[in-house]
Amino acid sequence: MLKTNRLLLLIALLFAAGIILSACGSSNEDGSGEESGGETSDSGENQDGGGDSDFKVGMVTDVGGVDDKSFNQSAWEGLKAFGEENGLEEGKGYDYAQSESDADFMPNLNSLVKADYDLVFGIGFKLTDALNKVAGQNPDTHFALVDAVAEEDNIANITFKEHQGSFLVGVAAAMKTESDKVGFVGGENSELIKKFESGFRAGVASVNPDIEVDVQYAESFGAPDKGKVIASNMYNSGVDVIYHSSGATGNGVFAQAKDIKKNDPSKNVWVIGVDRDQYEEGAIGDDNVTLTSMVKRVDIAVQEVAAQSMNGEFPGGEILEFGLEDEGVSVAKTNEEAMTDEMVEEIDNWKQKIIDGEVEVPSTEEDLEAYLDSL
Amino acid sequence: MMFTNRMFNILVPVISVLLGLIAGAIIMASFGYNPLNGYQALWAGSFGDIYYFGETIRQVTPYIFTGLAVAFAFRSGLFNIGAEGQVIVGWLASVWVGAAFDAPMIIHLPLALLAAALAGAIWGFIPGLLKAKLGVHEVIITIMMNYIALHVSNALIRSVLSENQDSSDPIKESASLASNWLMEMTSYSRLHFGILIALFAAMIMWFLLEKTTAGFELRSVGFNQHASRYAGMNVGKNIILAMVISGAFAGLGGAMEGLGTFGYMPTHSAFTNLGFDGIAVALLGGNNAFGVVLAALLFGTLKIGALNMPTAADVPSELVEIVIALIIFFVASSYIIRWVLLRFKKEGK
Structure with a gap:
């Protein structure tokens, strides 16, 4: 008896759920109908809004x-x-x-x-x-x-060509370090991030082969907590410049550097940012821990490809490579206090050498070893 | 008579879901978003289109497994937080077998599934054994096992399952649950046959727990260990058994991702959350096989529909997560709902 009751209850509930859902469904079919109809009106709105294309x-x-x-x-x-x-x-x-x-x-x-x-x-x-x-x-x-x-x-x-930009910030790191120990924090150990690492290590070694580079991977692009722990260990072990190539994980590196700077403003700790000019991220009081950033102009590339596509010149199937020569990668010089004239000059020297093809920046582990041997 | 225990078990989750949705609506409204549009987008993004429907069912499949896994352990008085790690090792094992062997489908596919179940079972066995023999709390061990699973599998993918790539080699056709027919039917969603296996697994769990002696013993240990021991049951054996079966379910959930959705295994920088969401699914489903299926359906819907909310209704996806969290909150605070209902009942009398 109880069992049939339960069954009835269940069926009743299912029906109730069904009715509610189907009610949502029908109202929603209207909604989606409106939506699909709405799309044309959307583009109409766009045109009203002054945009002369319905490119999305x-x-x-x-x-x-x-x-x-x-x-x-x-x-x-x-x-x-x-x-x-x-x-x-x-x-x-x-x-x-x-x-x-x-x-x-x-x-x-x-x-x-x-x-x-x-x-x-x-x-x-x-x-x-x-x-x-x-x-x-x-x-x-x-x-x-x-x-x-x-x-x-x-x-x-x-x-x-991230290795080129990384090379230049490597030069900056090597000139800035006082302890002759610099660090690299990678997101995930992958071919791409290896490009950053190889370029950076090559740049550091080009200035001074005796500088030690501590390389660590957080195995995540979204873990600021791990970034902070790694940075803390590195700074404790005497590293004074860390180049991070780890997306949001790098926010932890900044956080750690700022913590240290806050407790002791005389401490020599630096972070090199990545992808965007991360100058703002490094601001702490009157100081700024961002030495420079390896700026990757994803924004320029995105804009360019979007414009090409809108104008009917979509470069489908092609491999577009943005490097130093077309400003696709560059070194930020926003922290004028930290980036001395001497450093800027040296960076520009190397930049010219890379653009002229005098220096072939390694982008893989193997190339890096060959490069280091040739020094 | 009206408010039997069973009735509570059904009413409480339904009310908590409704409360969660209402609270979510209030939050959306208070941040200046139209909740009606938001929920409409949620619905359109999960069932509004055959493609989204396919994706929703795809997402539901592993949720059923992890929900069953957690529920099974719950029923035996154990809190299996390790479903996450069991999913990962199951995923790894299924992809491994799927890629490394060549065999006709009738052998290969079951073998890959079995490997996943076995891997998950082993991952459940260890905390089960430690709990039964040494009294180590399973929550702590399973949490630790999650990390071991995550990082070991990442290392194995890089070193063994591929040549230093970010994902394993793809599995062979003969081990794949994916079907072109289902994909074409749902305009290329990643729907696969795993859902049938998931529903079958739910039936097995129900049968095992409710209709067999072993299931009776498991439940009995869940209710009261001391009484069970006094009644002559081997509590330790039952604890291990519960964790093994629970792990096997979660491992199969991983196989759904490995053999169905992805066909390979990427390295994970963070947990998949399938196992953790499984805890909520089990809770919402009242630790009952049928309830778990319904709860998994709800969670799959929320998860997939939520992806559409930022695009279609401009509601930030963070708010969607808050709504999901609110539902879980209300389920977890079912005691309050129970209390209110009881009050209501007394006054009604």
Whole structure:
């Protein structure tokens, strides 16, 4: 008796749930109907809003998010600049989708494709597989991948010569260090981050081969806590300049350096930022712990590819490489106090040598060893 | 008569979900977002389109497994926080077997699934053994085991399963749960056959716990260890058994990701959260197989639908997470709901 009661109750509940859900569903079908109808009116709104194109461009972040003060943020800034330049409206003409984990890449990419975005950026090498699949299934949409090379013809591949920029900040680190010990904090141990590490170590060694470089990987681009622990250990062991190439994890490196500086302003601790000019991140009172930053102009690259795509010159299947010569990577000189004239001069010297091809900056572990041997 | 215990078990989760949604709406409204649009976007992003439907079911699949895993341990009086690590080792084992062997599908696929279950079971066995023999609290061991699983699997992916890449080699066709038919039907979502296995696993759990002697013993140990020992049951054996089965469920959840969704295993910089969400799923599902399936459905819906909320309704995804957290909060504070309901009942009389 009790059992049938339970069963009845369950059925009743299921029905109730069904009714509620279907109610939502029907109202929502209206909603989605409105939405699909709304899209045309959206583009109409866009036109009213002054934009003379209905070009839509979106980006999918990796797990760092658009406020990582680094890579994703730089890409989003580029997209925003592009949108403002072309009179697009945020959320309609240009937008981003944030990924909480690797599993979100595909749904995020697909939902932008479904919302009729003409160009979708995948920010970061982790999206390579997902982008390949989605691009294969949607041959009419344009895609762009930052930091890696994909296979499909409708994907533009944006890469940077990070090793060149890293080399130059390595020069800066080597000239700034007093303890002859510098540190490198990597995000994930991968081919890409190895480029940063190799360039940096080569740059340091080019100034003074006896400087010790402490290399550690946090195994995450989104773990400021780990960044802080690693930085704390490094600074304790006598390292006085840390170059981080670890996205949001690097915020922990900054936090640690600032903590030390706050307790003892006379202490010699420096951080070298990455991707964006991280000068603001290093400000503590009247001091600033950001020595310089290896600026990777993801924003410029994103803007450029978006503009090309809008003008019908989408570089699909091509590998675009942004380096020192086209300002795709550069060294920030915002901290004028820390960056002495001597350092700036030396950096410019090396920069010229790299651009002229006199110095071939190593981008892998093997090349690095060969380079170090040749010194 | 109206408010039986069973009734509570169903009413409490339903009310907590509703309260969570209402509280979420209030929060959205107070930050200047339209909650109606927000929830509409949530719905459209999870069921509004056959693609999203496919993705939702895909997300539900591992949730069912991790929910079952945690629920199973709960029923035996154990708190398995290690589902996360068991998912990871299961994922790793399934991908390993899936990539390393060549065999017809009828052998290869079950073998890969078995490997995942076995890996998860081993990962559950260790804390089970320590708890049974030495009385070490399973929560501490399982948390530690999560980290071991995460970092060992990352190292293995780099050194053994690939040549220093960020993800393992892809599995062979014959070990894959993915189906072109399902994918085409759902306009290329990653829906795979794992959902059938998940539903089957839920039935097995129900049968095992409710209809067998072993299940009776497990539940009995869960209710009262001392009484069970007095009644002549081997408590230690049951604790180990519960953790092993729980781990096997979670391991299979990992196989769903490895053999179904991804077809490979990427290195993880952080936990997948499948196992941790499984705790909430189990809690919401009242630690009952059928409830777990429903709760997993809800969580999958929230998770996938949430991705659409920033794009379609401009609600930041952080707020969506707050809504999910609120639902969990209300489930966890079911005591309050229970108390209110009882009050209500007394006054009604």
